[in-house]
Amino acid sequence: MEGGQEHMNPPPTSSSTLPLSLPLILPPQNPSYQLFTPSGLNPPPLPLLQPHDHQSLNPLDIDWISLLSGQAGHHGLVSHDQISNYRAVTGMVDLSTATGSAGENTIEGDDDPEQKGCKKRKVGGYKMRKATRPRFAFQTRSTDDILDDGYRWRKYGQKAVKNSLYPRSYYRCTHHTCNVKKQIQRLSKDTSIVVTTYEGTHNHPCEKLMETLTPLLRQMQFLSRF
């Protein structure tokens, strides 16, 4: 399952075909990798979405790079191809800036640990810090629970949550120095919708993105010699 987030599509190039393969890298039709267009770098800001607005969000308006790197308040253009197997993104909410009246900005059965004053805890003699970190939740409509966001995750827990038919899964980024976490839960109200909550900021590049960009950079270096 998480193994499904391994590299599905290897970079379509090799060092032996560097110059000729350049136009073939990251074509628009590539279902797994799609470079941002320059226009996506300075997108018009979108209003912060409330959960009940989720049906009105165009999936093409989500800035996945900002979202997945934990940068709050930056929304821009991104190809829908970034969403892997997900057929439609239905909404997103910034939990780190939301004022969070009861039940308004929370997933079903969800309580924000920050709001519960859960700053520090100790489990099994191991201290855990619970500092204020950026949290983003967004909803996707898919039959698959796992969103391939390019990072590698290790599942460390699963819990049945109150008022939900489906368990909540807890994942941690596998990068040594990165402690970004995410929660995944399917809505019982609409079983086609999966809620993904990211917590924290990655302090390392996206493996899959780097895997994609590396051969491109090599070709750029190669071509720059002429």
Added chain:
DNA sequence: CGCTTTTGACCGGCGC
């Protein structure tokens, strides 16, 4: 063999 997933136990916060 190393990495990931599973799953029961444990912990702290919160409400009563």
Added chain:
DNA sequence: GCGCCGGTCAAAAGCG
């Protein structure tokens, strides 16, 4: 104080 609940740990099992 007690029970409920969400979040995490960690040992065992699974997998390539």
